[in-house]
Structures are given as structure tokens and as C-alpha cells.
Amino acid sequence: MDDVLSGAGAALPVVIGATALVCSVNRGARGWLMDRLWWTFSGSFLRFMLVMIGVMMLWQTVGLELAMFAAGDVLAYLEVLTAVSLMTAQARLAPVKAATARRFSALMRRVMRLRSRRRTRRIRPKTPPSSSDADRPAGVWVFA
Numbered sequence: 001m002d003d004v005l006s007g008a009g010a011a012l013p014v015v016i017g018a019t020a021l022v023c024s025v026n027r028g029a030r031g032w033l034m035d036r037l038w039w040t041f042s043g044s045f046l047r048f049m050l051v052m053i054g055v056m057m058l059w060q061t062v063g064l065e066l067a068m069f070a071a072g073d074v075l076a077y078l079e080v081l082t083a084v085s086l087m088t089a090q091a092r093l094a095p096v097k098a099a100t101a102r103r104f105s106a107l108m109r110r111v112m113r114l115r116s117r118r119r120t121r122r123i124r125p126k127t128p129p130s131s132s133d134a135d136r137p138a139g140v141w142v143f144a
Contacts, residue, residue: 019033
């Protein structure tokens with residue numbers, strides 16, 4: 001019987017053919033089969049089956065909706081955790097930032113003192129360059 005319901009091989013066409021043969025020969029079997037088919041495909045039963053199929057299809061999404069709800073819940077917790085972590089990091093890093101700024105400013109003061117000493121030792125050119133165009137040969141263009 002499992003082969004008939006699974007549709008393996010030629011079993012289903014054989015069952016349909018045998019049923020048609022029995023119904024054409026026996027009037028009682030034909031009446032019984034027609035009553036069952038009439039009840040199966042009647043409006044109320046068909047409507048009931050369509051509603052049940054719809055319910056089963058929607059039931060498949062319940063797990064997905066629960067997963068999305070749980071994921072959203074986890075994301076909300078993650079967002080709160082991130083906000084709290086940023087606030088504590090800002091509070092913890094303020095003293096580190098101040099100490100780094102103090103050390104950097106002390107270092108820059110030393111560098112600036114060294115630069116000022118170098119400036120006093122600079123040698124100036126002996127003669128300033130001529131600003132007149134008469135010293136240059138004709139046809140030479142100078143761009144500044």
C-alpha cells in the first residue's frame with residue numbers, strides 16, 4: 001500500500017484503472033465511491049481542508065517569527081550593552097587622554113625650544129638677490 005500512495009512505478013494508474021473497472025461493473029461500488037467523492041469535494045469539507053492547509057502553511061512561519069523576535073530581543077540587549085560600554089569607555093579614557101595631552105605638550109615645548117636655538121644660529125645670505133631685470137640676459141622669463 002505504501003507504493004501506491006507514494007506513486008512509485010505504475011501502482012497508482014493500476015489502482016485508478018481497477019477502481020474504474022469495479023465501478024463500471026458494480027452499481028453498489030459506484031454509489032459508495034460517488035458518495036465518498038461527493039462528501040470529499042463538497043463545499044464545506046473543501047473549505048475546511050483549504051483552511052487547514054492555510055493554517056499549516058502559516059504554522060510553518062511561527063518558528064521564523066519567534067526567531068526574529070528573539071533576534072530582535074538580542075539586538076536590543078546588544079544595543080544597550082554598546083551604549084553602556086561607550087559611556088564607561090568615555091569615563092575611563094578621560095584621565096588617559098588628559099595625561100597623554102600633558103606629556104605631548106611637554107614634549108612639544110622641548111622641541112620648540114630646540115627649534116628656537118637653531119633659528120639663532122642660521123646664517124643669512126651675504127648679498128640679497130637683485131630685483132632689477134637689467135642684470136638678467138634678454139629673452140629670459142622669470143616666473144615666481
